[in-house]
Structures are given as structure tokens and as C-alpha cells.
Amino acid sequence: MSKPYIRLDKNNAAVLLVDHQAGLLSLVRDMDPDRFKNNVLALADLSKYFNLPTILTTSFETGPNGPLVPELKEIFPDAPYIARPGQINAWDNNEFLDAVKATGKKQLIIAGVVTEVCVAFPTLSALEEGYEVFVVTDASGTFNEMTRNSAWERMSNAGAQLMTWFGVACELHRDWRNDIEGLGALFSNHIPDYRNLITSYTALTK
């Protein structure tokens, strides 16, 4: 009754960042804003670091939902960027779907706002089409913990794997020796406790 380990593979994974828009972020209340901002940027940085194909999408960005947060646009200036005209589920947008297929990857790492809609809907659609889906829970936000827990349960029951950005980075990297300094810098920039460890270590060994 052994169970296969569906493991992230940096050669077979793409990242979907869904609706991290300045207006919608005011709806996110299941995490402290300082932590949430850091998590989203950490996910973006790791995607960049591992050279994963990354797709940006927004919903009604000229209305109250507001524009994509500028940092993401800056980190991924050349990424496919689909400003959806109305589809709530990004998977219902053909341009988005084509961008996903164009990556040629079978593993999708997804995060967005809000969790139970912008993340859950494309997750369920992708699972239906046979993708392996990894939800980055701490780079996805929503109204409150009750909503989050409902959404996690729905996605997990459908076969999505729940991870956090740190776990994603570690599973993609596999071995520190692939690049100690690169991974160390990623952690130092986004984990204050780890940065402190490095600071103390460096002071004593320089």
C-alpha cells in the first residue's frame, strides 16, 4: 500500500501568481500583512532563482481590484501577463490556459488572492486535467481562517498538495551543494531568524 511521492522537480514546474492586486490585498486578513508581503515576494524570488516559468494574471485591474503589486511586475518583466477581462477562474481564460500549456510543465505551483476563489478554482481545474498542483498556502491569502480552512480542505481533498514557500524552495533545490550561496541568500532575505544565524556565524568566522 506504498504511495508514490509526488515531488517537485525544478525541470518540470511552473509558477502561477493569481490576482496579487493592490485592492484585493486589503481583503486578506488571515495573515499579518508584513508576513504575507514577505511570503509573496519570497515565492517570487524563488521562482526567479530556479528559473521557473512564471505566469502573472489579474482580474479587472483597472477597477476597484487595483493594479498588480509593482514588485511582481518588476521581478518578472518578461513573464506572460494576462489581465483577464472577466473570468473569475483564470483557467477559464484561454490566453492563460495557453500560457500554462506553453510552459510544457506538468507541475504547477500556485498562489493568489483570495485563496478559496483565485487559487482554488484554477487548482481544481488543473487537477481535473491531470496536472500535479502544489498550493503555496502562505503566499495565498483570504478573509479569515475559517474561509482558509474550508478552501484548504476542498483543494486537499481534490488532490492538491499544500506547501509553503520554504518547503517549495527546499524541495526544488534538493541539495545545498547545488548552490549554497544562492539558497542562503534567498533564506537570508526572507527569514529574519535565518538572517540572524548567518550574521552571528559570519561575525565569528570571518
Add this chain to the structure above:
Amino acid sequence: MSKPYIRLDKNNAAVLLVDHQAGLLSLVRDMDPDRFKNNVLALADLSKYFNLPTILTTSFETGPNGPLVPELKEIFPDAPYIARPGQINAWDNNEFLDAVKATGKKQLIIAGVVTEVCVAFPTLSALEEGYEVFVVTDASGTFNEMTRNSAWERMSNAGAQLMTWFGVACELHRDWRNDIEGLGALFSNHIPDYRNLITSYTALTK
């Protein structure tokens, strides 16, 4: 090992509102009362908005459980309204069951008080009969979080999908272009943060 996405379809869904009675509401302590009231009315409003067949039912409304909250009666003046004479599980009441069948829908969106009884029992009965059941967790309330978590686990294990009213609205609507103003009004009326986004947006663009 792909998994079908069991997705809400506004042409195939009905709403069951079970035992939102003035007395029973005093038992609900797993949510702030202001938030709970808002969630229940939001679910009612979305049901109205999408023209979903809606069924109201109560348990012993002439006794300590108290009458249905008047807002629901007002929103659905013509809905089937089954004041159950004693059955705790609404599904055990033939009149209720007939009303469900009369809708001709295979998807049931359900909420009620209290979660582990008035919601869970008909949910489990409906699943047994092959319905697709969507529990609106944030429009359902109970004694405390421990009770809620037990009930969620039981229903989810039996195949129910846990959602919240916002996710239900978005999955039913599919595309903002179907009616931007209608959906926007629904959100503005029941999500203070979204209302604020609209207020600011309107002030700057009028």
C-alpha cells in the same frame, strides 16, 4: 489519477437554509454575531441574485427554538417553507424532501444552525442519495470551534465540499461580464473592505 472538478452550476443548484431561528442563534458561538448575521444574509442575497430555488425550514418554531429570522422570510416570501413538526434531520421530513426533489437540481448548497446537526445530517443524507453537496461553512454556526471542526471532518470525509458564501457566489457567476454591477453590489453590501475599495475607486473616477 486526475480528479473531476465538481463545480457549482447556477442552472443545477438549489439552496437549503435550515433552522436559522431566533432562539437557536443564541447557541452559535463559533463566530462573531455581526459576522455570522452578515454571512447568512449574504448567502440569502446571492441565492436571490442567481435565482436559485431556495427552501426554508425550521424546527419547532413555536417553542424555545423561536421563529425563523424575519429577514429570511422577507427575502424569500414565496419559497417553500417547511416548519418541521419534529424531525431533527430535515431530510427525514417528506415535505422537505419533496421540495428538494421538486427543484430538479442535483447540486445542493446548504447552511444552517447548528452545523453538526441541522447541516450535517441532511448533508450526509443527500450525499447518500447521490446529490453533490456544498456546505456554506460561514453561514452555518454552532457551539464552538471544537464542535465545528468535528462536523467539518465528518461531512468532508463523506464527500461534501466545504465552501464559503463568497466562493459560492464566484463559482456560480463564472465571469464578471455576466453582470458586473450585480455582483459588485452583492460584494459591496456584504464585504466592508470591498465596499471601501469601490468607494475610493468611485471617488477618483467619477
Add this chain to the structure above:
Amino acid sequence: MSKPYIRLDKNNAAVLLVDHQAGLLSLVRDMDPDRFKNNVLALADLSKYFNLPTILTTSFETGPNGPLVPELKEIFPDAPYIARPGQINAWDNNEFLDAVKATGKKQLIIAGVVTEVCVAFPTLSALEEGYEVFVVTDASGTFNEMTRNSAWERMSNAGAQLMTWFGVACELHRDWRNDIEGLGALFSNHIPDYRNLITSYTALTK
């Protein structure tokens, strides 16, 4: 893909109360003591009310674990009472096992202290032997929420259904008309909010 509703049946259920001992209760810290005491007594009262065969068991009651709480002994003076000489899993004790079998029931309602041991172990054993097991989560206690959550996950994954005493009572009773006053008294004695509803109702209708 419909799923059978495994539903409590008052003619086919027995109750197992495992190790509610005066010493062990000092270990229970995942619930307020006033609430926990009330839940345990509520479960005992409902078992009595529905005339369910009930089995009491203790572990090392002459040592630090302490004696069974006297209230349970008083409520069930004639119930099988197995003071286990050493087996941690009550199911490993033949006398206990015989008592369970002697009830002739296939549904077991179980609660105890501590959740991850005294409840989880016999639950897993009973599931293996084909019993339907209903864990009364709020009449079972343990060290902290982390421990509780681990235990719930293990039992739920193995097929146990998580319920609370109120849900158990309602699922056994089925219809208020079977005995309005009896069920009302049970609720009035163990749910302060419900008692208040009855008090107000009575004052206005007497």
C-alpha cells in the same frame, strides 16, 4: 460515487467510557475544565436516557491515575466496570472485549482520557474488527490542541466518525416527537444557552 450515511441507531449502539479518572483528568488541558466536566456528564446522561449499554473501564485506578470520577459510577451503578490491571489499550483486555461483544451492538460511541491513547487505541482496534466507531470528541480530553489534532487525524483517517455529545443525542433521537420533554431536559441540563431559551419561553407562555 454516492456514499452511505453511517448513522447512529439507538438500537444498535453501545457507549464506552474509558479512563475518566480523577488523577488523569488533571492532564486534560485542551478544554476548559467546566466545559469538559459538563460534556462528560452530558454524554453519560444521554447514554442513560437512550438506555444504551454502557461500559466503564479504568487504568490502574489504585495508583496515581486515581479512581473513576464518582458521578459516572453513580449514573451507571450496574454497568460493566473493568478495572484494567495493566493494558493501556482497553481492547487488549479480554474482559472489556467480552463486555463489548456482549452488548451485541455494532456501533460504538467512545470517549475517554487521554484522547490519543485511551480513545484512539480502542477506536483503531474496533475499526479493524469492523465496528462503526463514533468518537465523542468533546467528552474526550488530552494535553493540548496539538495532541488532539494529531489524534483526530489518525482516527478519522482510519474511518472513525468525529462527533460531539449534542450531535450524538440528536442523531439517536431522530424526531423530537419521540419524547419532547426528555430530550429538552437533557439539553436544559447541559446547555446553559438552551436552558435560558426554555426559561424565557416558559415565562412568556405559562
Add this chain to the structure above:
Amino acid sequence: MSKPYIRLDKNNAAVLLVDHQAGLLSLVRDMDPDRFKNNVLALADLSKYFNLPTILTTSFETGPNGPLVPELKEIFPDAPYIARPGQINAWDNNEFLDAVKATGKKQLIIAGVVTEVCVAFPTLSALEEGYEVFVVTDASGTFNEMTRNSAWERMSNAGAQLMTWFGVACELHRDWRNDIEGLGALFSNHIPDYRNLITSYTALTK
């Protein structure tokens, strides 16, 4: 539809302690440090008590991650100790894998820091190879509860059983009569409430 009880067997179990390093411990914030320290030492003591083969491993212990906490080294002076040169998943390290296989056990009891990486990755690998895996949740730590919950869900869905050190000890021991004083001492040393019960009991019966 009965389900086999996959039960810990002291003759068939080994313990894996992964990356309990002085630096990494500063990342653990989902538990109070006093409690976490006690849980880790309790797991180590029970492993010693039951003579379970135990394997220690660390990640980059000469860098910021820091050395293994000295207590573990002292408790297991002769245990296999694999200082991994870079593999993040201990299972990817052949020396570690050989040590696991050399135990000849099919049940693996695992704990470590941080939960979603150092525990989850080898857990998923071991499950894939047919081991029965028991995660000691309270001797494993990570950044916050959100991360922990994601990791638990992923491991549990893959077939790991979530337990705590107390449950592990009880399931391994089976019967108090195997050694009352040994188990009592283990509990007295790591459960203040149990120690108090023994203190009071001893005072009254000496």
C-alpha cells in the same frame, strides 16, 4: 470496510531524529520553547527506554544551522550519526538510507526541524518505499502554525500517521505490567502534571 490498525511494535520500529540543531531551533515558533525542548528529550528518552535503533542526522552542522543539540548526542553516543554534506532530504543521503535499512525495521518513528522539510521529505520518501511512518508531531517544529498545518496535511494524505511522543510511548509499551516503574519514570520526567500525581500519591501511601 474494516481498516487494519497499523500499530507500533517495539520489535519492529526505529527512530529518526532529523536536524535538531542549535541554529535551526531558533526557527521553531509553532510551540513554546520549553515545551518543545521537553518533547524532543522525551522522545529521545523513550527511544532509549525501548531500546529502539535510533539514527541521528544533521544538515551543514558547521555552518549557521549549528551543531546537534548536545543532549541528543549524549543520550545516543553510539547511534549512527550522519552529518549530511548537502542533501536536504535525509533520504537522499545514502549513508542515512543504509543506516535505516540496517535497522531491519519496517516502522519508522520520525521527528525533526523543520516539519515541512526535514520531517516531511523523508516521510514521503519512506512511504513511497513501503515503510510505515509515524510522525511525532510534538517533537517536530517549524515557523508557525500555518506551515505546520500544511505539512501535516501533506504527510497525512500520503499515509503517514500523526502521533505525539506520549502516544508513541503508550503504543509501544502496550501493558503497564511490562515495567511499571520504567514507564512511570519516563512520564514523571516529562509530564509535570503526571509527576505531581505521583508526588501526591507517594506522600499519601508511603
Add this chain to the structure above:
Amino acid sequence: MSKPYIRLDKNNAAVLLVDHQAGLLSLVRDMDPDRFKNNVLALADLSKYFNLPTILTTSFETGPNGPLVPELKEIFPDAPYIARPGQINAWDNNEFLDAVKATGKKQLIIAGVVTEVCVAFPTLSALEEGYEVFVVTDASGTFNEMTRNSAWERMSNAGAQLMTWFGVACELHRDWRNDIEGLGALFSNHIPDYRNLITSYTALTK
């Protein structure tokens, strides 16, 4: 700069129970209902035990606020009972004020529902007239913790002393030897943990 210890004196204290009414109790959400009910009854029992003059009062008991909870009426059948016709601050009611004065006591122990109104208002009035006021915080309830904290701050700044029923009982009793069994019974009836201590102690020493 020493400060006098304003200490409860059983010969100089009276108890005021304000608006513990069946309807108003549904507003109390800053405490678990099982715990709150127990605290109110514990305060009533200690008042009886120490023979303190006790005054009952209600607000609009024939309206939605509902009747006094019956237990209090039963414990104090002969106490002054002032059903206020409209005054929100009980101190504004002359009959109540006369009853307070008639006790001839200078120390007032007060509890009620809701804290920031029914307790705070008479507390502030009594302090103004030179009474020593002891607020029984855990036998007083209100909407949420935020409200409670505001009310505590207001009363404490005005000179009220915040206590809980257990502290009140201990300060009134002074010395166990005044009546070991009476005080022990009070604690056993209202503190489950203490009851367990007595149960274990009795089992070992009988």
C-alpha cells in the same frame, strides 16, 4: 508610601447580583457559557455560605431581557429582589439603593450582565459615595473581550478592586480552620480540578 490593604471582611460585606436574566445572558460572549454559569452559581453559593446580605435586581424582566435565572431565585428566596421599572443603573433606583443601605455594610461585592453597564454603572456610583467596591469579574459577562477590557479599565481607574469568586471566598474565609468542610464543599462543587484532588485524596486515605 505604604498603601492600605482594603480587605474583604465577611462582617462588613454585601453582595449585589445585577441582571443575570435569561435573555441578557445570550449577549454574554466573553466567556464559555459552562464556565460562566458555574462562576455565577459559585458566587451565589459563597454568598449563601458566608451569610452575606444579598440583593437581586433585574431590568425589564417581563420584556425581551427575560426573567432572572431561576437558580438565583431559589438560592436567595428571601433576598430583596428589585425588578427595576426602567433605571439602567441600579443605583438610580431608590428601592435598590435603600436595600443597599439597609445592609449597613461598607463593602460591596458586585457582579452582573453586562459588565460595562449593569456592573460598571452601580460600581462607579457606589465608589462616588465612599463604598469599597469589589467587582467579581468572572461572574460578570459581556459582548466580547474588547468591551470587557474597556470596562475593567474604567472601573479599576475609579478605584474598584477586580477579583474573581475564588479570591473573594478565600479573602472572606481567612483561615481554613474556620470551617474546613464548608469551604472544601464550596470548592469541590465549583472547581472540577479541586474536586478531583479531593476524590483522589479520599480514595487513598479513607
Add this chain to the structure above:
Amino acid sequence: MSKPYIRLDKNNAAVLLVDHQAGLLSLVRDMDPDRFKNNVLALADLSKYFNLPTILTTSFETGPNGPLVPELKEIFPDAPYIARPGQINAWDNNEFLDAVKATGKKQLIIAGVVTEVCVAFPTLSALEEGYEVFVVTDASGTFNEMTRNSAWERMSNAGAQLMTWFGVACELHRDWRNDIEGLGALFSNHIPDYRNLITSYTALTK
């Protein structure tokens, strides 16, 4: 050592609503948005109900802070409305100060966003000038509980009294008989539990 009761007097009180602006409200995270919105509107409604002079003010409402929430403007169409050109402390704005003085009242009831700035600064200024200040804590919001607690401590130490809207309404009204239906309507509109009491009461007595 008796202490005067500084009591709200409806003939001597004015209300200051400071910076409840659509943009700034997205900063408020120490309260659930549904509850906070309700509290602010409840305060506005009670101010209207008691005919208290009310002053509205905003900070930079044409910039990111956004416009005053429209409901407040609607409730007080004729109130002094001071759109401050830059002063962070409203008290530093002469127009605002004049409006306060023009009320001729010595008691100021104040609420706003965010608590430690827009509420605390004018509170401290008003106290310095001899006003009696009543902070409506639950109609004031800020970043998190830590910030709130710091602000409360600062204001309370300076002599401000912390209240909530419900306490304010009760202290102003003094006696239900002044207008039972008016006060009842206020409570029914803003306290779901109270509304339920009235609904049940009405059903039984009509």
C-alpha cells in the same frame, strides 16, 4: 477617598468622528470588519438618536486615505465637516477646534481611525484643556492589538475613560422609560443577539 463618577450627560456631550475614511479603514486589523462597521454605524445612530452635536473630520480625503465612508455623511448631512488640509491631530486644526467649542459641551465622545493617532492625539489635547473625554474603543480601529493596547494605556493614564458604544448609549439614556422603543430599535439594529431576543419575544406575545 471616594472618587467622583464622571458620567455622560446627554445635555453636555458632543461626538467627534475622526477619519473614518475608505482608504484608512483598510489599515484596521484589530477587529473583524463586519463588527467594526457595525460599531461605527451604531455610534453614529446613537449620536443621531440622542441629538448630540456631532463633528466629522477627515485627513487628506482626496489622496490615498480616501473619502469619508458615505454612510456617515448620509447620517449627518448637516454636521460640521472639516476636511483637514494636513494637521494629523484634529485638535491642531482651528476650524475643528472652533466647531468643538461651538458645541458648548464639556464632554467629548470620540472615535476614529487609527486609534493611537487620530483618536489618541485629540483625546490628549482635549484632556489638557479640561474636557472630559470618553473614547469609544470599539468604534475606533488600528493595525493590531499590540498597537491598540499601547494607545489605550496612554489615553487611560492621561485621564480618558474607555467605553464602548453600548455603554455610551446606556449611560446617556439613563432610564428605559425615557423611550423604550427608540432605545430598543437602536439595539435591535446593531446587536444581532438582542434582535433575536426581541423577535422571539414578539412572536410569543403578539
Add this chain to the structure above:
Amino acid sequence: MSKPYIRLDKNNAAVLLVDHQAGLLSLVRDMDPDRFKNNVLALADLSKYFNLPTILTTSFETGPNGPLVPELKEIFPDAPYIARPGQINAWDNNEFLDAVKATGKKQLIIAGVVTEVCVAFPTLSALEEGYEVFVVTDASGTFNEMTRNSAWERMSNAGAQLMTWFGVACELHRDWRNDIEGLGALFSNHIPDYRNLITSYTALTK
């Protein structure tokens, strides 16, 4: 309006440990038991380290309250030890009072179980007699946070200073150079995070 700094002085301070008894400890639920045990032992160790006169006292230790926890007796074998025959407030016991006076100190460092009685009562008595009192909040425990907060407010208002064992140690020590290793050992034994810092530091500098 400068305020004198009432500062702990190791030459002028005594420690009072009140009722840390095996039975009473089961009542302590405002702190995790692992943390609480550590705090009490840390306070004992610091008292020993600074050679402060220390007084032990118990209440009814031959009854359900149980014996003093053995560790304290072992750390202070020669300390005055007053087993009070009945006085609830230790200050009411002449033997205890004489022991306090015999120390000749004017600063009292106090901790005990439960906070609102065994700590608060002698604290208020000592303040009345002109002692400077320092309550060690984290080595004192009680039923729940509500009770604790009430007790803190009462003691703080009466002039007691609230500290924790770590603050006490630091204020007594004044300068690390008085004994780096002694203070470091105290912290290493009772603060896991500090122990980890030392472990990492030592590994890199040895």
C-alpha cells in the same frame, strides 16, 4: 514629576515561595505546564545563585493540596519552611511573618499558586507594611487568564511591581562582569533559546 526607580538590590531582597504544592499545581491553567515548571525552578535557582534569603510555605500540605514539589525542598534544604495550619494569607501566620522579618530585607520577591490568593494576599499585606514588593508573574499560576488579569490589576494598583524571573535576575545582577559564567549557566539551564546561542557560539569559538 520624576519618579524614583524602585530597583531590586541583591543585598536587600528576600524571596517568598508560596504554596507550590503538587495538588494545587493541577489548578494552574494560565500557562503551559512545561513552561511554568521551568519558571518556578528558574526562580528557585536564581534565588540560590544570589544567596537571597528564601522562605517556603505551604497550605494544608497533608490534605488534597498535596506536598510541596520536591525540587524546591531539595534546592532549599535549610530554608525556613512554614506549613501553615490554616491561614490562607501567609502573612496572617506569625511564624511566616517572623521569618520574613528575620531576613531584615525590605524588598520581597514573591511567587506562588494561585496568583489571586496565595500571591496577592501577602503582597497586599506586605505593601501595607511598607515593603517593596516584586511579583514574579511567570512563576505564579492560576485558573485562567481572566483570573490572572484581575489579580495583576489589583496588585499593581496597590503598588506591587510586576516582573518575571528573567527580569529579576538581570536587575539583581546589574553587570555581567560580576560573574559571567554563573549568570550564563542560569540562563542556559532555563532558556532553551539562550542555551542554543551558547551551543552555537561555543562550537565556533572553541
Add this chain to the structure above:
Amino acid sequence: MSKPYIRLDKNNAAVLLVDHQAGLLSLVRDMDPDRFKNNVLALADLSKYFNLPTILTTSFETGPNGPLVPELKEIFPDAPYIARPGQINAWDNNEFLDAVKATGKKQLIIAGVVTEVCVAFPTLSALEEGYEVFVVTDASGTFNEMTRNSAWERMSNAGAQLMTWFGVACELHRDWRNDIEGLGALFSNHIPDYRNLITSYTALTK
């Protein structure tokens, strides 16, 4: 009985940053690390922005406590920097005291790690010498909330004012018109929600 408003004045204030060291930061567990890091840097940035004299100090920075976090050194390359050789209370260090006096300011804004020692001790010393002290609570961290609350109570009772970095910035700035863009940039860099407001505003008005 009016009370003077002791208000921060940018011409009369200095900032003290005490012991924000890489090792000590691992002790801080009363705030999320992402939030705490942001708060400390926000305080540093505002100090820079307002050109306040700023003093840095550390305790044993070559030992386990670790070096000052590099960001602070970078922001204040020319600030007085006192590496204390042993004094726990920075105020006991003459070099530090001289640096404070050399600023010529009477208002001290202080933050540090850990709150009850490195912040509280110099705060109490400074108050004794007549300084006005403003504790930046959210840029100060410690072991847990219980410790924090004790420390706040001690400092507040001694006359310190509790503020947060945002309140400090606003009270120093007084009027947005003094420099809209500078203050806006400070907020945008350290308050994600405010940044989002600016992003949306800019998108609509550019």
C-alpha cells in the same frame, strides 16, 4: 483636573536603540519575526527621517548575544555606538549616559530587546532623572506576551508613555504639509496596506 499632554517634539527628542543583536533576537517570541523586523527598521528610518539624535548600544556583542543587526549600523554609520562591557542597564554605562546627555534632549524614544530588561531598566532610570520617556512597544520584543505585559505595566506605572512607531512618526510630524512625500514614503516602505492604497491611488490619478 486637566492633565498636560506630554507630546513628542522633533526638536527635543532622541532615540535609543538597545541591544537589537542577532543572537538576542532569537529570544523574541511575542511578535512574528517579519513584523518585528519591519517595526525596528521603521523606527530606524523615522529616526533618520526626522534627524533625531540616535544612540546605538549592545551588550556583549562578541559573545552569544551576537553582533548588532547590520541594517542598524548601516542606517546610522555615525551614531554613537556603545558596546557595553557588562552593564545590563545601559543607563549604568557612563559612556552611554554621556551620549544621552550630549544630545541635549529631554524626550527619549526607546526600543530594544528584551523589553523587560534592556528597555525597562533604562526607561526607569531615565524617568527617575526627569526625562520624558516614550517606549516604542512594537520595536521592542521579548519572550512572550506574559513577560511583555508585566514589563508594560511596570514602565507605564512609572510614567513612561507606551507608543508604537507609527504613532511616534505622526506625533513628530504634526502636519502632513511639512513634507507629504517624505512621510508617505516612510509609510509606504513599512505599511503594506498603506503602500497598496498609494499604488491604487497612483494608478487611477497618474
